[in-house]
Amino acid sequence: MKGFATIIWLISSMNLMAETISSRVHSYDQDYGFIRLETGRVVFMKKSEKSFSKTMEWLSGSNVKLEVDDNNNLVNLSMEESQGEANGGAKSLLQDPPPFNPTVLSGFGAVQAIFERLNSNFKRLSECTDRAHVWAYDEFKTNNIATEKVFAFFTASYIDRNRFKWWFHVAPLVSANIDGTVQKFVLDYRFKDRPASIKEWTDMMVFSHRECKMTTKFSEYDVNPQTEDCYMMIDSMYNRLPADLRAQENVPPLYRNRWYEQEVNASRSMAFEKKEN
């Protein structure tokens, strides 16, 4: 089915198209009727069109262009040619999780210093996955500081209840020894004006201010009973997408334990302006 170069799917709608989104499809939520995109965005189906769900299932992993109306409802969907894996499909094949030890900084001043030197020259239309990946890569390559990534995953019930526009968000996470205690800070320059605690960061997105349930398995979020608002995973800086976390549960598992320069370059090109001369 995916061999079709292009299909055009017009969904009956009188609303004017408001936005065009290009992305790979992560999954389709049949119960709540929305599409999760790898960019983190969510696109809702109108209730009358949820019968398309069977069609949507095989779109997972496909590159699509979606047009949405003012209410973030799908108006038009077309498939696009696959761009291929930015990392060339190459991933480490390891039986056990590779050891990863994030750098523990000394004091909050070191955290603030990293925040202030994050590349702020990002494009208006850029994705959190690309920004986070480049920020983490640059800090590692320039200053040899190993960061983690923190992923917040929003449950379908939360998305539906709040008409939330994203199903996940990601940012670099640094550790620092503050007065003898190791604390973690999220570096999300686009949305926060300072290094933020994980709770402060999630409160920006979880309006109930409930804590996100921590998990080490993506599948726990994927099949969750919709009793939480949000799940959270903390993993190494090498992971860019939720798919990278999901792959850790493959048989055999796929763990990332290094950078893929081609992928970093692609993220940089997608998310950041070129340096001014």
Add this chain to the structure above:
Amino acid sequence: MRHQLIALTCIVAMVSCGRSGGGAKSESSANLVSGELPGKYKAQLRPMNTQANGFLPSGAAEIIASEEELQVKTYLDDDTKVMHIQDIHEGTRCPTLADDTNGDGFIDMVEANNVVGATIVALDGDLATHMGGQSNYPRGGSFTYNRETKLDYVIQDYNENFRRGVFQLEGKVVMIHGTSEISRIPVTVQAMNDLPRNLTLPIACGILKRK
């Protein structure tokens, strides 16, 4: 609608007038411009009151101040196609939840103004005055706004209405307002005058820093 636009003008007047030294254009503006003013400034605009409609609006304000002109560019990526009131304020920090004095979880315009203070430049159709530009604030979900004016006009307007030293941009607050009328905004959110609460709700804020 006309009633609302008049009210909008009054809003800005409320937070910036009453301190006027009168309408006399007596002093040369040039001698009240800080010699350090010329330069490039940028404020990263970060989301506020995100619970209103489930979106995280963000953008930036970029200002070039030369010896003679003030060029302002702002952009915002939002998903509500409404009028976005946007101003430069005399304050030097953005409000936080600690400034939510009525404890409803929102920073409304009244609470925000307690922190950011008076409007010193309204980023509307006429940069030369701090008065709100009625219908000339930008509209749209995502927008880009570009305006320029003679710096003298801005300084003169500032001198006539604010007797608080030289006009400067470093450290000043840029704030943008406005969300959809179908947003979830509790009745405890305070608007100003007759403007609807959704149009006055602050949605993004940042601090100007020299580049």
